[in-house]
Amino acid sequence: MKGIRQLAEHLHISIGTVSRALNGKPDVNQETRRRVLAAAEELGYVANQSGRSLRQGETKVIGLMIESSKETVENADNFFLGVTSGLQSVFARHKLDLIMLPCPSDEDPHEYLKRMVARRIVDAMIISDTRRVDRRIDFLSRAKIPFVALGRSLSASNFPWIDLDFEGVADHAVERLITLGHRRIAITAPSSEANLGYLFIDSYRRALERHDIPFDPSLVIRVKSSEQGGYQAAHELLLLEERPTAVILIYELMAIGLYRRLMESGVMPGRDLAVIGFRDAPRARFLQPSLSCFRISLYDLGVALGRMLLANMPAYRDFHPGGERNIIWPLELMPGESDAFRVGVMA
Amino acid sequence: MKGIRQLAEHLHISIGTVSRALNGKPDVNQETRRRVLAAAEELGYVANQSGRSLRQGETKVIGLMIESSKETVENADNFFLGVTSGLQSVFARHKLDLIMLPCPSDEDPHEYLKRMVARRIVDAMIISDTRRVDRRIDFLSRAKIPFVALGRSLSASNFPWIDLDFEGVADHAVERLITLGHRRIAITAPSSEANLGYLFIDSYRRALERHDIPFDPSLVIRVKSSEQGGYQAAHELLLLEERPTAVILIYELMAIGLYRRLMESGVMPGRDLAVIGFRDAPRARFLQPSLSCFRISLYDLGVALGRMLLANMPAYRDFHPGGERNIIWPLELMPGESDAFRVGVMA
DNA sequence: CATACAGTCGTAAACGTTTACGGAGTGCGT
DNA sequence: ACGCACTCCGTAAACGTTTACGACTGTATG
Structure with missing residues (x-):
């Protein structure tokens, strides 16, 4: 045919x-x-899509840009695939197809994005891993390409985004740990320039100060968000002169390496050191001890992202009216064994 | 402009x-x-890509189709992102772009593929998760769309594919365990209809029989390839009247759940039960005990896939002459602590 | 001096669709 | 008999490229 x-x-x-x-x-x-x-x-x-989109000026394809940088590859995990199903459930109703655009690690994300957009492969974009200052956002705004960002940024004042509630997580985690008697609480942050790290640490600092606990920079451990990073984090924790009694992990799989390094020194997570993690709770439940973890529903997040995007596309706006332009995505704590003790009680 | x-x-x-x-x-x-x-x-x-590809009849885009079925989402992991970088390093030289096509979980993969190909969004395809009988392969062959498959299939007699050396892994694992004194060796298989399960089990069975160990179907545990599946696998192992002394996992993260369930019953992996896993060795190293794991270089695999694909595309054939049409991708054992004991010595 | 040829560029057709426009046919009311 | 509204369909232009072809120079060759 x-x-x-x-x-x-x-x-x-x-x-x-x-x-x-x-x-x-x-x-x-x-x-x-x-x-x-x-x-x-x-x-x-x-x-034939080429003929059609040439005539109509639109491709009926939405792009989800993901970075395949070394670090992302190591921890991206099922994250994007999970979000993808939510996105597709929204797009399917409008006969829109979703494709994932993996930016090569040796190419500048901004250049890559420009290329993809200019070639008119997609009508709209979902970008992730937003930087603190992210040129992609200015570019897309100026070029009037509909988009949403998964992650806040300082770049533009008003653009549609959804971001995980890092502040809430850090806040909640600190509160919980303090209630359990902890005063010396460490936290991990990504070494990259992604925006989430800053928000995470800022909120952690504020929560501490609310309880008159001075912020100690040596308790912020900058490591990669991977098993290896967790191992290294534990290593650095053990070297501190005054050892913390709790640690907050920014990525749950770090717990694997962390646990291991701790045990190598005879320190038992969940007894000698409290641990709270982030993101994929089903997985965290099977760690030993199971990890207290802030859960996130990737599917629902995808749905929300999809809806917000369509609300910003003229052709579909009527189907998805209004809605907020920005969403702080809530997370839910799933308590586990890793922080289920009070300081000084068992020691 | x-x-x-x-x-x-x-x-x-x-x-x-x-x-x-x-x-x-x-x-x-x-x-x-x-x-x-x-x-x-x-x-x-x-x-504008639409105009160009309409005229030229080609899009300069390669599609990597991945399934976002529930099960794949749970264990796909960094697998595809890793392969992606290798693919892109090959494609970049020819100004080809790679996009990932995630098949919605509620759509038939074959239909999805047909739609994408018919719309001429891509010039060529890389398909993964091949089924034992996979209609996509017949379709692509007949439609003369260049493609390579990541995974064997019985569907067509002669099509380009690369597959992991499941046979080698199963064989090597069994041999190793037998050398260490094991006679009763369990193995996990995916519950899905993906082809890899069959190959894995077949080879396991042959390796056993080579050593005059009868094949015992109750030692083949069909569970999901996830932490949860590992937990369940351990559970089933513990219920067996004559408990095996070793188990081979088809996916390394299953070890998390497996370890946990074992320990809940006071069984120590690496001492009371030998464990060998598969795929991502860097991660496996941080488990406790570290997992003996068959390593696979995702980047190199991507490079090989990319080369094989180009060799099947008329426009690029000259750059990538000949080469094998099929490759069994070798894996390398990274010994860990999880099977580092001899049966009966420590008991 | 005629011819050939290389180098450079403009012209126009073609790729496969969608869609504005108009025309053919029908039925109905005047 | 005529106009009108309505339904259905054909015609052709347009989308943004690439590329076959030919035209036009200037230079070398016979």
Whole structure:
């Protein structure tokens, strides 16, 4: 099957009518439409996207840009795939397809994005891993390409984004640990320039100060968000002269390495050191001890992202009216064994 | 910047010349080309992909289809992102872009693939998670769409694929465990219909029989390839009347749940039960006990996949001559603590 | 001096769609 | 008999490129 022309010839009708029939336009006879659809099905005809989008000026494809930097590869995990299903459930209703655009690690994300957008491969964009200052946001705003960002940024004052509630997590975690008697609480932060690190630490600092606990920079451990990073974090914790009694992890799989390094020194997580983690709670439940973890529903997050994006696309705005332009995505604590003790009680 | 026409007008030359200059065609004056390139850079012109691919009949885009089924989401992990970097390093040299096509979980993979291919969004395909019988392979072969599969299949007799050396892994693992004194060796298999499970078990069975150990179906544990699946696998192992002394895991993160369940019953992995795993060795090293793991270089695998694909694309064949049409991808054992004991010695 | 040829560029067709426009046919009321 | 509204369909232009072809120079060759 070559194109709509062959299909039209096969049916002995004009190509215009075939197109209208396939696209559900009103002015076509019921019977004709039936025949066209049947023939298309039979011959396996599907409209060539290049021709269509050239004519219409839109591609019906949404891009989800992800960075395959070394660090992201190590911890991206099921994160994006989880979000993807939520996104697709929203897009499917509008016959929009979602593709993932992995930015090569040796290419500047901003250049990559520009290329993809300029080539008109997608109509709209979802970007992630936003930097503190992120040129992509200015670019997309200026170019008037609909987009949403997964992650806040200082770059533009007003653009649509959803971000995880890092502040809430840090705050909640600190409060909880303090209630359990902890006063010396360490925290891990990513070594990258992603914005989330700053927010996480800031909120941690504020929560501490609310309880008159002075902020100690040596308790902020900058390591990679991976098993290896967890191992290294534990290593650094053990070297501190005054050892903390609790640690907050920014990524749950770090607990694997952390646990190991601790045990190598005879320190038992969940008894000698409290641990609280972040993100994938189902997984955290199976650690030993199970990790107290702030859970996030990736599917729902995807749905929200999709809705917000459509609200910013003129062609779909009516289906997804208003809604907030920014969302701080809440997380839910799933208590585990890793912090289930009071300081000084067992010691 | 609208299109090539505006660019041409701005330069006071014809649109044909502009196109030739940009595309490096020979019959254009050095000085003219310089001016065109400069103007394009300045005005930020990038060719509209729809127009280009409509004319040329190719999109310069390669699709990597991944399934976001529940199970894949849970264990896909960094696997695809790792492969992706290898693929991109190959494609970059030919100005090909890679996009990931996540098949929605509620859509038939075959239908999804057909849609994507018919819409001409991509020139070629890399498919993964091949089924034992996989209609996608017949379809792509018949439609003459260049493709490679990550995973064998029984579907077509002769198509390009690369597959992990499941047989080698199972074989090697069994041999190793037998050398260490084990006679009763369990193994996990995915509950899905992916082909890898069959190969894995088949080879395991053959290796056993080579040593005159009868195959015991109750030692094949069908669980999900996730932490949860590992937990359940351990649970089932503990219920067996004659408990095995070793287990082979098809996915390394299963060890988390497995370890936990074992310890809950006072069984120490690496002392009371030997464990060997599969795939991501850096991560496995940080488990406690560290997991003996068959390592796989995702980047190199991506490079090989990319090369094989290009060898099957007429336009690029000359750059990537011959090469094997099928590759069994070797894996390397990284010994850990999880199987470092001899049966009966410590008991 | 005629011819050939290389170098450079403009012209226009083609790729596969969608869609504005208008025309053919029908039924109905005047 | 005529106009009108309505339904359905065909025609052709347009989207932004690439590229075959031919035209036009200037230079070398016979």
